[in-house]
Amino acid sequence: MSSMQMPFIFWQKWSDMLPQQRQTAEVNEDQQRNGQSFDMGNTSHESMTLDQFYHVSLSDTMERDTDQVLSRCYGNPNPYPINNPTNILIVDQLWLWILDDKTIITSTTAAPGGVESVFFDRVLAALRAQEHVSSVTVHFLMHLILNTATGLFRKNDIAVSGRNVSPLGVFRETIVKVTTQETELFEAFKKSLLPKEYEKSDPKWKNWFKAWRKPQKPLTNGDQENGNQEGRDQTHEQHNANPHLGILEETKLLKEVKDIHEELNMLKKVAQDQENVWQQALQPENDYGEISGGFNPSEIKAEIEEMIQQTETVKRSLSTLLDLKQKQANIFEAEYTRKQSEDTAIQGDTVMVFTVVTILFVSDTLVILIN
DSSP states (O other), X not given: OEEEEEEEEEEEEHHHXXXXXXXXXXXXXXXXXXXXXXXXXXXXXXXXXXXXXXXXXXXXXXXXXXXXXXXXXXXXXXXXSTTOOOEEEEEXXXXXXXXXXXXXXXXXXXXXXXXXXHHHHHHHHHHHTOTTOSOOOHHHHHHHHHHHHHGGGGOOOEEETTEEEOHHHHHHHHHHHHHHHHHHHHHHHHHXXXXXXXXXXXXXXXXXXXXXXXXXXXXXHHHHHTTTXXXXXXXXXXXXXXXXXXXXXXXXXXXXXXXXXXXXXXXXHHHHHHHHHHHHHSOTTSOOOOOTTOOOHHHHHHHHHHHHHHHHHHHHHHHHHHHHHHHHHHHHHHXXXXXXXXXXXXXXXXXXXXXXXXXXXXHXXXXXXXX
């Protein structure tokens, strides 16, 4: 007799998962409050969200579960209502026992929405598709069942926006989106370095450079007595208008990329566990047969690792862009400070000339009066 356990990726509507999550949390809380021990004989293995599977030490993942890439980018942006149909990715478990050469037993996670029957139907469909197989052995059937679980990574069965995508397809499309957004942000920054050309076509830049080039209003004694509030407001307005000080879009995109990167690592953990089971289960001495449409977990893990590298590239590019914007903002601020100093010097010279002229005028008047 041989046995094995393997996780597999699946998806479920959050409205179906929420009652289960609340019930599980209440049971755990009651057991802890009453000091009850964990009852292995009455255990129900339920579906886990990605965060529950990956962050085993977290007691509450509700907020993280409602903010998955799938639900955020392809579903309702507010997945909290209990009747929300938004899909989220979950991790289920497959158990398999080979009793003898003619008997194999399988079981899957007790998940809401009839996932058990769905997985069984997928196995039957895969078995019917093996037209070239003349006889079915327990080892071939085990290979088929494991292949069915592994292949869910690439099954285009998640309904989003009137079409179907696969779990990996969700992340491929999302990576393309964030890469495009990063490129657009970098191009916008590059254009901002050419003010004389772009201030003509971009009102935002035109207004900022007008404010930046405009001389400061000369200070009066009244300004100084009132704390120079108007002068400070003018400086504050010019400071806030500096487009290089705005990093909101870059920061939001960086958070999105980090979330994608983290969830890809979760998927990689699932693929890694599947690969370990395959290596232990599929021994060379047994005849497992050739399966049509087979899915190798090593290939899936390699595909996930490639996407992880892509997200790391986007993260580095965004970090570089933020650094460049900070440096450019410092240059603008230094130039603005220099210009303020020049304006102050000009104002000082003007006041001095005015004072000299006034003294000369008064002196001439006194001379005339004396004569």
